[in-house]
Amino acid sequence: MEAFFESSLIQHPLQLLTWGSNAVTEASLLTSVLATLACGLFTVFLSTFLWRWHFENCRDPSSSLPLPPGSFGWPVVGETLHYLREGMTDFVSNRRPKDGVFKTHLLGSPMVRVDSDQKISQLASKEPHGLASSLPQSTRFIFGENGVSVVSGKDHASMKKNLRQAFAPVRLRDYLPIVQDCIRRHVTSWAQGADENKMLGFKACQRLVCDLILETVVGCTRDQDPDGKVREAFVICNDNMFCVPLAIPGTTFYKVKQARQVVVDFAKARIEAASSSDKDYVSVLDVLLTHQGKSAEALPKDGAEENLREDSDEKSSENGRLSEIQLIDNAVTIMLAGTDTVTSALCSILKLLGKYPEKLAAFRKELESQDLLDSGRDDDLSFELIQSMTYLQAVNKEVLRLLPPVAGMFRSTKKTVEIEGCQIPANWRVLYGVSSMHMVTEAFTDRENFVPERWLDPNLEKQLKNEYPCSYLPFGIGSRMCLGRELAQLEMSVFAIEVARLIDWTLLNPDARRVLRPIEKPFDDLPVAVRRRK
Ligand code: HEM
Structure with a gap:
């Protein structure tokens, strides 16, 4: 050393x-x-x-029940990163306790996820006093503050009753020729030429549905929108329902605001035109205008718009009629609520009938038995005929069971709500699971497979009604149940008939992963090869 x-x-x-x-x-x-x-x-x-302790302390002491089991995750982000990493299906199945209710913290707020028939039923019975619908701010803006999805309580009930007139069976009969014409036009174009055409099924269905909805809801045919401005604006609103609500030039929301105005201006022009003509019912808006008991001339006009925004709810419940701004906001709401949902359903028809050729063959047999398979006519469908086709109805129900377009429904608690075994404090979000419910309920056997035949058994519907009222919820439940469900089913039926008889198609990636954006769809937009049916 x-x-x-x-x-x-x-x-x-x-x-x-x-x-x-x-x-x-x-x-x-x-x-x-x-x-x-x-x-x-x-x-x-x-x-x-501290984060977890804070939320655990949100428990309302006036209730003896505990909070549901589960974790609030990490500070600020909660379990949002877990959700993004695991995907919805795994996120739920990794956490779902036996009784189907757990708490988490997602997208900035504490949330209770419910995947139990009995518990959804208990919560739905507490609407609208205990729980209200909960839409993101950007969606509220696009739908419009005076639209049925945003208003609540008594005003919601009276507005919905008013709007339902446009979806009565007698009206669906009126829309059928427009629906069939639009769907045939698109499906025929998919198989043009002698060769096979490759396309993205989801995108093709989306273009079809945009045309369909503009034509059936506001009567906007191609010749009324020659430069495609309204269609383009409508697609911008539809694609950006969930964005940061910051209206500064250059932001998405700013673009959306301008696009919404184009759609609104078109609807206003239609209302004005309707007052000066005596046409038959051609669109949802025409039906609503006629049912207001007076023409658009008598409806409050633009100048009064701001006042109407403040007291429009009162007005609608006072006299049961819709003001101009309510008509417009509802037209926009109906259009947007019926676009991506129907697109997803049509895309799933294409996927499931393409993946299971034996089911397509069974369906074609039913079409043949009704002389529809090779009829060659483009106006051969009637409302009654469609209703009578049991296999077709079974296909629709099974598509919506296996791949429901709306995977879950958001609510928020207005006050502390108690359900069996736990409490949910005020101002928490509640998410009713739809796709997960369809996959866990004992109401169905062979749950993972596409089996339209199950719906041919009349006992299934009875059993669902009496024993499992919340086990099949493609169109939601209670007071917020889908306003356009009959129109959606009609559109699905006509689409299934036309694709089965006009085209043959092959799925190029039949087992593609599914994503929620925010509706159910294949991640690769369903590439398909289409040819004219031989
Ligand atoms: C297969 C297609 C469709 C599916 C799966 C579907 C599903 C749903 C669901 C689950 C709800 C309830 C949302 C909630 O409780 O928060 C809903 C509400 C609604 N749907 Fe649909 N929908 C479809 C098509 C349509 C169509 C075609 C229209 C109109 C043309 C429409 C208009 C509406 C409206 C206006 C609401 C709001 C009702 C309210 O707040 O009271 N939907 N839809």
Whole structure:
């Protein structure tokens, strides 16, 4: 050692100093790294503890029931990152306890997820006093504050009753020729030419549905929108229902605001035109206008728009009639609520009938038995005929069971709500699972498979009604149940008939992963090869 010091110190005094100071620096560096790490870990630990403790303390002491089981995850983000990483199906199945209710923290708020027939039924019975619909701000803006999805309570009930007139069976009969014409036009175009055409099924269905909805809801045919401006604006609104609600030039929301105005201006022009003509019912808007008992001339006009925004709810419940701004907001709401949902359903028909050729063959047999398979006519469908086709109805129901377009429904609690075994405090979000419910309920056997035949058994519908009232919810439940469900089923039926008789198609990636954006769809938009049916 001495020798070492001697030789080193004498020969390299500076070297020893450097070595010494290096050793000190490294040690202190290590210490400070460790200390920082420990501090960081402690901060994460403490903030996570406080975060969870805070939400656990949101429990309403006036109720003796505990909060549901589950975790609030990490500070600020909650379990949002887990949700994004695992995907909805795994996220739910990794957490779902036996009774189907768990708490979490997603997308900025505490939330209770419910996947139990009995519990959804208990919660739905507490609407609208205990729970209200809960839409993101950007969606509320696009739908419009005076539309049926946004208003609540008594005003919602009276507005919905008013709007239902446009979806009565007698009206669906009126829309059928428009629906059939539009669907035939699109499906025929998919198989143009002698060769096979490759396309993205989801995108093709989306173009079809945009045309369909503009024609059936506001009567916007191609010749009324020659430069495609209304269609383009409508697609912008539809594609950006969930965006940051910041209306600064350059932002998505700013673009959406301008696009919404184009759609609104078109609807206004239609209302004005309707007052000066005596046409038959051609669109949902025409039906609604006629049912207001007076023409658009008598409806409050633009100048009064701001006032109407403030007291429109009152007006609608007072006299049961819709003002101009309510008509417009509802037209926009109906259009947007009926676009991606129907697109998803049509895309799933294409997928499931393409994937299971034996089911397509069974369906074609039913069409043949009704002389529809090779009829060659483009106006051969009637409302009654469609209703009488049992296999077709079974296909529709099974498509909506296996791949429901709306995977879940959001609510928020207005006050503390108690259900069997737990409480949900005020201002928490509640999410009713739809697709997961369809997959866990005992109401169905062979749940993972596409079996339209199950719906041919009349006992199934009875059983669902009496024993499992919340086990099949493609169109929702209770007061917020889908307004356009009969129109959607009609559109699905006509689509299934036309694709089965006009085209043959092959799925190019039949087992593609499913995503929620925010409706159910294949991640690759369903590539298909289409040819004219031989
Ligand atoms: C297969 C297609 C469709 C599916 C699966 C579907 C599903 C749903 C669901 C689950 C709800 C309830 C949402 C909730 O409780 O928060 C709903 C509401 C609604 N749907 Fe549909 N829908 C479809 C097509 C349509 C169509 C074609 C229209 C109109 C043309 C429409 C208009 C509406 C409206 C206006 C509401 C809001 C009702 C309210 O707030 O009271 N839907 N839909």
